[in-house]
Amino acid sequence: MLATPVLEYELLPPTYTEYDPAVVDVAARVISLIEAAAPWAKVEHIGSTAVPNCAGKGIVDMMALYRVGRLAATRKAIDSLGFQPQRVGHAFPEDRPMRVGAIDHEGRVYRLHVHIVADDSPEVAELRRFRDALRVDSALRDAYEAKKRAILQAGLSEPVGYTKAKGEFINAVLAAQR
Numbered sequence: 001m002l003a004t005p006v007l008e009y010e011l012l013p014p015t016y017t018e019y020d021p022a023v024v025d026v027a028a029r030v031i032s033l034i035e036a037a038a039p040w041a042k043v044e045h046i047g048s049t050a051v052p053n054c055a056g057k058g059i060v061d062m063m064a065l066y067r068v069g070r071l072a073a074t075r076k077a078i079d080s081l082g083f084q085p086q087r088v089g090h091a092f093p094e095d096r097p098m099r100v101g102a103i104d105h106e107g108r109v110y111r112l113h114v115h116i117v118a119d120d121s122p123e124v125a126e127l128r129r130f131r132d133a134l135r136v137d138s139a140l141r142d143a144y145e146a147k148k149r150a151i152l153q154a155g156l157s158e159p160v161g162y163t164k165a166k167g168e169f170i171n172a173v174l175a176a177q178r
Helices: 023-037 073-078 123-137 137-152 161-177
Strands: 042-046 060-066 098-105 110-117
Touching: 023 042, 023 060, 023 073, 023 098, 042 123, 060 073, 060 123, 060 161, 073 098, 073 110, 110 123, 110 161, 123 137, 123 161
Parallel strands: 060 110
Antiparallel strands: 042 060, 098 110
């Protein structure tokens, strides 16, 4: 059996990681891998690592968009690369799955989250809007980083609680943009 390009995902507690410019190359590589395996899909880099100079957990988040009727094929293509179903944290259902994995890039292992989302889902616009708001507003980016540091400094280090606390900030930003 041929080895897959995606490594096993290691579950680690949330940490605050300074921005690593190599994530741009990591994301480009993962986008190429997924789009080659699922040519009908469009993949975008989202999350903190998609925002220049934004610190976060250091997990490279991607959004794989599929057309209606292509969910099963998209999941299968992404899984064929070695991505694994999410097993802990905020559980995403299989009709809106998230896959996890890792990739070695220049001797460093980067953890990956791939959100598999229908291209006509309202979630697509929200994910883009939050990412793009952080890209253009350095004060907002700094506030987001401060929120994440505060969550960890308060001792909230399990993934579900961290995500929920961070989600409150994200939801407030999205509500203010409506």
